[in-house]
Amino acid sequence: MPQSQVEAARLADGVWRQARIAPSGNPGQVILDGAMVVRDGLVAWIGSEAELPAEFRQAGLAQHDVGNRWITPGLIDCHTHLVYGGNRADEFAMRLAGASYEEIARSGGGIVSTVRATRAADEDSLFRQSARRLEALLAEGVTTIEIKSGYGLDLPAERKMLRVARRLGESYPVTVYTTFLGAHALPPEYKDRADEYIRLVCDQILPALHAEGLVDAVDVFCENIGFSVTQSEQVFIAAGKLGLPVKMHADQLSNIGATQLATRYKALSVDHLEHLSEADVAAMQESGTVAVLLPGAYYFIRETKQPPLELLRRYRIPIAVSTDSNPGTSPSTSLLLMLNMSCTLFRMTTAEALMGVTGNAALALGKADRHGLLAAGRAADFVVWSVESLAELAYWSGLNPCSAIVRGGRFAAV
Numbered sequence: 001m002p003q004s005q006v007e008a009a010r011l012a013d014g015v016w017r018q019a020r021i022a023p024s025g026n027p028g029q030v031i032l033d034g035a036m037v038v039r040d041g042l043v044a045w046i047g048s049e050a051e052l053p054a055e056f057r058q059a060g061l062a063q064h065d066v067g068n069r070w071i072t073p074g075l076i077d078c079h080t081h082l083v084y085g086g087n088r089a090d091e092f093a094m095r096l097a098g099a100s101y102e103e104i105a106r107s108g109g110g111i112v113s114t115v116r117a118t119r120a121a122d123e124d125s126l127f128r129q130s131a132r133r134l135e136a137l138l139a140e141g142v143t144t145i146e147i148k149s150g151y152g153l154d155l156p157a158e159r160k161m162l163r164v165a166r167r168l169g170e171s172y173p174v175t176v177y178t179t180f181l182g183a184h185a186l187p188p189e190y191k192d193r194a195d196e197y198i199r200l201v202c203d204q205i206l207p208a209l210h211a212e213g214l215v216d217a218v219d220v221f222c223e224n225i226g227f228s229v230t231q232s233e234q235v236f237i238a239a240g241k242l243g244l245p246v247k248m249h250a251d252q253l254s255n256i257g258a259t260q261l262a263t264r265y266k267a268l269s270v271d272h273l274e275h276l277s278e279a280d281v282a283a284m285q286e287s288g289t290v291a292v293l294l295p296g297a298y299y300f301i302r303e304t305k306q307p308p309l310e311l312l313r314r315y316r317i318p319i320a321v322s323t324d325s326n327p328g329t330s331p332s333t334s335l336l337l338m339l340n341m342s343c344t345l346f347r348m349t350t351a352e353a354l355m356g357v358t359g360n361a362a363l364a365l366g367k368a369d370r371h372g373l374l375a376a377g378r379a380a381d382f383v384v385w386s387v388e389s390l391a392e393l394a395y396w397s398g399l400n401p402c403s404a405i406v407r408g409g410r411f412a413a414v
């Protein structure tokens with residue numbers, strides 16, 4: 001939907017009644033005879049329909065009969081690499097023939113092959129390639145998304161990616177938060193000079209992009225095939241100097257101390273976490289860091305080690321779930337499918353899964369004051385679902401039960 005259409009989209013103002021509402025996405029806290037008043041892009045009132053204040057009962061206000069369907073906050077996809085050129089179907093074939101993700105990366109494929117395709121694409125082509133993925137996500141009720149850079153790995157190409165991410169947010173009914181992931185892989189021209197590349201990221205690329213208003217947070221791929229703890233720390237220090245929050249691709253393929261570092265820098269989230277230890281989880285509790293689980297990547301690279309869900313529960317760590325939408329480990333554009341997979345693959349409950357894409361995903365972005373909760377004065381970002389129970393949001397795979405999506409108080413195309 002181009003910008004002109006976003007502005008022209010029909011207002012969703014009025015009283016939404018006969019609704020079952022989960023205001024925070026938590027199926028344990030619901031309003032069964034709910035009503036919600038939408039005005040000027042915001043929720044003006046929410047509660048039990050019997051208590052709807054007289055001022056909202058007057059004739060003239062638009063009435064939206066929800067027919068006992070469920071309303072949740074708009075979904076939040078808090079970890080994506082949505083903007084990139086090309087795809088890696090050829091690499092998928094290599095992995096099916098026996099090569100591992102790590103082997104392909106070490107032999108010059110993997111992330112670096114997407115870097116080549118992304119550098120080669122002009123901004124409009126990159127926009128078009130990414131827009132169709134975004135459209136698929138939005139059709140399932142996503143109203144907020146995080147998009148990382150990290151396939152440019154030099155100033156012009158990282159800038160191009162982040163500009164495309166911002167443009168997507170201006171062109172579609174979705175709030176986009178950008179994350180700078182310059183430390184995603186070593187660009188080929190810096191072979192054997194990782195420290196030098198990290199200096200370039202910290203001293204030049206990040207400050208320049210931040211000055212252009214293109215960066216909301218900073219991420220690092222801290223891993224044997226990514227960057228060391230020492231190098232990652234340099235990036236965190238640079239982010240701190242600019243007042244930017246940090247997050248980390250941590251403990252995906254091995255445990256080299258990524259989460260320990262991230263928690264020392266009060267990271268918003270650590271993401272992947274298959275190799276997380278109990279000491280890491282304890283540190284996360286201390287620093288208030290959210291665990292972001294990415295079942296699409298676990299599934300697609302045929303990982304067998306599971307993230308330690310019981311430990312995360314025991315330490316009461318908020319758990320978010322996301323697509324990780326990217327060409328190498330999770331070419332997925334369905335957040336609902338991720339709900340399903342987080343339950344089937346990780347044994348999360350359907351309630352945990354839903355909180356993982358609403359309230360806890362907002363926490364992972366450091367934006368819980370703006371997203372993931374329907375309350376008076378908050379943005380009217382919500383989805384009406386044609387389901388009998390909220391568990392169905394994680395139960396189906398392939399069925400899209402969205403019956404209306406409202407973002408910023410306007411109807412978004414379903």
Ligand code: NIG
Pocket residue numbers: 081110111114221249252297324326327328329330
């Ligand atoms: O989240 N692990 C690092 N980054 C991505 C994969 C990127 C790619 O393979 O293109 C991830 O899994």
Ligand code: FE
Pocket residue numbers: 079080081249324326
């Ligand atoms: Fe990722």
